[in-house]
Amino acid sequence: MGNETVKNGFRQGSGRGNIPYHNDINSPITFSFSAAAGAANVADVTITAVDGSGATVAGVFSPLVFLSDAATGAGLTSTTASGTVTAKSASGADLGAITAKKALFLQSLATGIAILEITDTAKTGFYVCAVNPFTGETHVSSQLVTASYGA
DSSP states (O other), rough: TTTOOEEEEESSSSSSOOEEEEETTOOOOOEEEEEEEESBBBEEEEEEEEEETOBBBSOOOOOOOEEETTTTTTTOOOOOSSOEEEOTTSOOEEEEETTTTEEEEEOOOOSSEEEEEEOOOOOOOOOOEOOOOOOOOOOEEOOOGGGGGBO
């Protein structure tokens, strides 16, 4: 760590702003989301661990990921997807469902990135939420729209 100091779990003086560190490992403070249309009726939502400077944090992380009807991330969606809600093949791992087709623990690749694959013929406008395993804070995507899903 050189001449840097850590205060309240945040590294000081790195020139990259206050970035949380745990056991000298850069830890994500937020998760970013990017939705893209996949196969027919599939939305691929890329979830990326991000540090205090906005850079991707390389490392394996396992946030609780869930679908919500609320822009705030409050509560589970009342709508069940018609198909699977899981880690896309070779893009992370599904560690287990909490509520079928609504909530799961999703493990990222070593890059700090995972892709959640949502199959839904109704192309529901879910909000994808990720709970930061370090802070407990819920981070929320933009609302999925019809164009977020494959034709």
